Amino acid sequence: MSDDEPRTERTRLAVAGARATTAAVVAGQPRKDVIRNTLFSVLLFVAILIALAGLAALLIQAFVEGRPALGFDLFTEPNSSDATIAGFRQAIIGSLMLIAGVIVLVVPLGVGAAVYLEEYANRERWWNRLIELNIQNLAAVPSIIYGILGLGFIVRGPLDLGFIALAGSLTLALLVLPIVIIAGREAIRAVPPSIREGSLALGATQWQTIRRQVLPASIAGIATGVILAISRAFGETAPLLLVGAATFVTFDPQFLSGDYTALPVQIFQYATRPQEEFRILSAAGIIVLLLVLLVMNSFAIWLRNRYEQKW
Amino acid sequence: MEARDITASGPAGITRRLEAASPRYGEKAIVAALAACALLSVVTTTAIVIALIGPTVGFFQDVPITDFLFGTDWFPQFEPASFGVLPIVVGTLSVTLWGMLVAIPIGLGAAIYLSEYANPRVRKVVKPALEVLAGIPTVAIGFFAVAFITPDIIQKLATSAPIFLALSAGIGIGLMVVPIIASISEDAMGAVPGGLREGAYAMGATRMRVATRVVFPAALSGIVASIVLAISRAVGETMIVVLAAGSTPNLTFDPLQSIQAMTAYIATIATGEVAQGTTKYDTIFAVGTLLFVITLAMNLISIRLVRRFREVYE
Numbered sequence: 001m002s003d004d005e006p007r008t009e010r011t012r013l014a015v016a017g018a019r020a021t022t023a024a025v026v027a028g029q030p031r032k033d034v035i036r037n038t039l040f041s042v043l044l045f046v047a048i049l050i051a052l053a054g055l056a057a058l059l060i061q062a063f064v065e066g067r068p069a070l071g072f073d074l075f076t077e078p079n080s081s082d083a084t085i086a087g088f089r090q091a092i093i094g095s096l097m098l099i100a101g102v103i104v105l106v107v108p109l110g111v112g113a114a115v116y117l118e119e120y121a122n123r124e125r126w127w128n129r130l131i132e133l134n135i136q137n138l139a140a141v142p143s144i145i146y147g148i149l150g151l152g153f154i155v156r157g158p159l160d161l162g163f164i165a166l167a168g169s170l171t172l173a174l175l176v177l178p179i180v181i182i183a184g185r186e187a188i189r190a191v192p193p194s195i196r197e198g199s200l201a202l203g204a205t206q207w208q209t210i211r212r213q214v215l216p217a218s219i220a221g222i223a224t225g226v227i228l229a230i231s232r233a234f235g236e237t238a239p240l241l242l243v244g245a246a247t248f249v250t251f252d253p254q255f256l257s258g259d260y261t262a263l264p265v266q267i268f269q270y271a272t273r274p275q276e277e278f279r280i281l282s283a284a285g286i287i288v289l290l291l292v293l294l295v296m297n298s299f300a301i302w303l304r305n306r307y308e309q310k311w
Numbered sequence: 312m313e314a315r316d317i318t319a320s321g322p323a324g325i326t327r328r329l330e331a332a333s334p335r336y337g338e339k340a341i342v343a344a345l346a347a348c349a350l351l352s353v354v355t356t357t358a359i360v361i362a363l364i365g366p367t368v369g370f371f372q373d374v375p376i377t378d379f380l381f382g383t384d385w386f387p388q389f390e391p392a393s394f395g396v397l398p399i400v401v402g403t404l405s406v407t408l409w410g411m412l413v414a415i416p417i418g419l420g421a422a423i424y425l426s427e428y429a430n431p432r433v434r435k436v437v438k439p440a441l442e443v444l445a446g447i448p449t450v451a452i453g454f455f456a457v458a459f460i461t462p463d464i465i466q467k468l469a470t471s472a473p474i475f476l477a478l479s480a481g482i483g484i485g486l487m488v489v490p491i492i493a494s495i496s497e498d499a500m501g502a503v504p505g506g507l508r509e510g511a512y513a514m515g516a517t518r519m520r521v522a523t524r525v526v527f528p529a530a531l532s533g534i535v536a537s538i539v540l541a542i543s544r545a546v547g548e549t550m551i552v553v554l555a556a557g558s559t560p561n562l563t564f565d566p567l568q569s570i571q572a573m574t575a576y577i578a579t580i581a582t583g584e585v586a587q588g589t590t591k592y593d594t595i596f597a598v599g600t601l602l603f604v605i606t607l608a609m610n611l612i613s614i615r616l617v618r619r620f621r622e623v624y625e
Contacts, residue, residue, distance in 0.1 A: 022513070037517040041428050047420025048437055051493075054486045055444045058455045065458060112348030120342055121349070133614065135352045140540060140610040141603070142547025144574050145359060147581070148599045152362030174355050181352070207341045228446075235448025238549035238578060246582040264450045264550075271454050271554060279458060286451045297446055301439070 066283030083277030101169025110180025147242030163244025183225020220307030409481025418492025453554030475557030499533020
C-alpha cells in the first residue's frame with residue numbers, strides 16, 4: 001500500500017506503535033546475538049564444506065591412485081591374477097547384461113505399479129495402504145537382504161535358476177523396483193486432474209486416458225526415476241556377492257548360463273588383494289564406474305529440466 | 312470402476328442407457344495386470360520373510376535362541392563352534408555410532424544452511440553436489456575409506472591404528488548418509504510455514520534464533536525421521552564395513568579396533584567356501600533375520616515420522 005497517511009486516529013496510533021516497537025526491538029538486538037548468529041552461520045557453512053571436501057577427496061583419490069592403470073586396455077583385457085595385464089572385460093560385459101535385464105524387468109513392472117497406485121487404487125482400502133507402506137519399507141531394506149532373497153528364492157528354492165546372470169538381474173530388479181515406483185508415482189501425481197477429466201469427458205475410457213494423456217505427460221519424470229534406479233543397480237555390489245557374481249570368471253559371461261561377474265564386484269575383489277598393483281586397478285575401475293554413473297545421472301538431470309512440464 | 316446401470320431421460324421421455332456399449336473386458340484385464348505389478352511388492356516382502364525364516368528356524372534347532380541372542384563369543388568357524396551374535400551386533404552398532412557422530416552434525420548443518428541461510432547461487436552448487444555424493448556406489452566409498460581415510464588420516468593421527476578399524480568404516484558410512492540426513496531434513500524445514508519464521512523475525516530474532524528456536528523444533532519429526540533412516544542405512548550397509556572395518560568379531564566400541572559387522576559377516580560367509588545346509592551356513596540367514604528386523608523397525612518409525620510432518624504442514 002502506498003497510502004502514507006493513515007485514515008483514522010486509531011490506525012495512525014497503531015502504525016506509530018508498531019513502528020516504535022519494531023525499531024526498539026530490532027535496534028536493540030543484543031550484540032551477543034548478532035555475533036552468535038555470525039558464528040553459527042560460519043559453523044553451518046563449514047559443515048557443508050566438510051561434506052564437499054569428502055566428496056572431492058574421494059574423487060581425487062580414485063583418480064590419482066587409478067591413473068597409472070587408466071587406458072583402453074582396461075576395457076578389453078580380461079580378468080587375471082597377474083595385475084600388470086588384468087582388466088575389466090568380463091566385469092563390464094557382465095554389468096551391461098545385468099543392467100539390460102534390470103531395464104527390461106523394471107520399466108513395465110515399476111510403471112505398472114505406479115499407475116495402479118495413483119490412478120486406480122482406492123486409498124480408503126487397507127490393502128492399498130498396505131502396498132504403499134510396504135513399498136516405502138522395501139526402498140530402505142538393506143541391499144544384502146535382497147541378496148539373501150535372491151539366494152533363497154531365485155538361485156535356489158522356487159525359481160532354482162542357479163548362479164547365473166539372470167538371477168543377478170532379477171535380484172537387482174527387485175532391489176530398485178521401489179525407486180521406480182516412488183518416482184513414477186510422483187511424476188503421475190504431478191499431472192493435473194483437469195487433463196484426465198478433459199479426456200474422460202470426451203468419452204475416453206480410463207485406460208485410454210492413462211495411455212494417451214497421463215503417461216505421455218509424465219514420461220520425463222518416469223524416465224528420470226528409471227535412470228536413477230539403473231545407476232543404483234549399476235553400482236550395487238553386496239546382493240551380487242550372494243547370488244554368484246563373486247566367482248573368478250575367465251571367459252566372457254553369458255546371460256543364461258555359466259559364471260558371471262559385474263564391475264563393482266570386480267572392483268571389490270581387486271581391492272581385497274594385498275598387492276599394490278591390484279589396488280591401482282581397483283581405483284581405475286572406480287573411475288570407470290563413476291564416469292558411467294556421472295553420464296547417466298547428468299542425462300537424468302538434463303531430461304528432468306528439459307521435459308519437465310509446468311502446468 | 313464397477314458397471315452401474317445409469318439411465319437418463321432424453322426429450323419426449325425416451326430413456327437412454329449411458330453405460331458403455333460393451334463390457335470392456337480389455338479395460339478390466341489391464342487393471343488386473345497393473346494391480347498385479349503393485350502386488351509384486353507384497354510378494355517380494357513375503358518372499359524375503361520366507362527366505363529368511365526357513366533356514367533360521369533350522370538354525371535355531373541346532374543352536375538355542377538365547378545362546379544366539381545373548382552369547383558373547385562369535386566363533387562359527389571353530390570347533391567347538393560358538394554362536395553368540397553380540398560381538399557382530401556391537402560391531403555394527405559401533406560403526407553406526409561413529410558414522411552418526413560424523414553425519415548428524417554435518418547433515419543437519421548442511422540442511423539448516425541450505426534451508427535458512429543459503430542464497431540461490433550457493434544452493435545451485437551444493438544441492439547437486441550432495442546428489443552426486445548420494446549417488447556414489449558404496450564400494451567406492453569403502454575403497455576410499457581403506458585406501459585414504461585409514462592410512463592418510465587415521466594412521467597419521469594414531470600411529471598404532473590397525474589397517475582395518477571401526478572408525479574408518481564409520482567415517483565412510485557418515486559420508487554415505489550425509490546426503491540422506493541433509494535432503495530429508497531440508498525438506499522438513501522447507502515445509503515449515505513462512506508465517507512462523509516471519510513472526511519470529513518481526514519479534515527481532517536473528518536468523519540463528521529463527522533457525523534453532525522456531526524452524527528446528529517445528530521440523531523435528533522430519534529431522535528425527537531422516538536420522539532414523541540414516542541409522543537404518545548405516546546398519547544395513549555392507550561394502551564399506553567389509554572393506555574398511557575388518558573381519559574380527561570383537562565385542563568393543565573402541566573406534567581404533569578391527570571389528571566385524573553383521574552385514575560383513577554375511578558377505579564373507581556367502582562368498583567363502585562353506586557347504587550349504589550346515590549350521591555355519593545357516594548363520595547367514597539367522598544374522599540376516601536379525602538385520603531385517605532391526606532395519607524394519609527403524610524404517611517403520613521413520614516412515615511414520617515423515618508422514619506426520621507432511622500431515623501437519625502440507
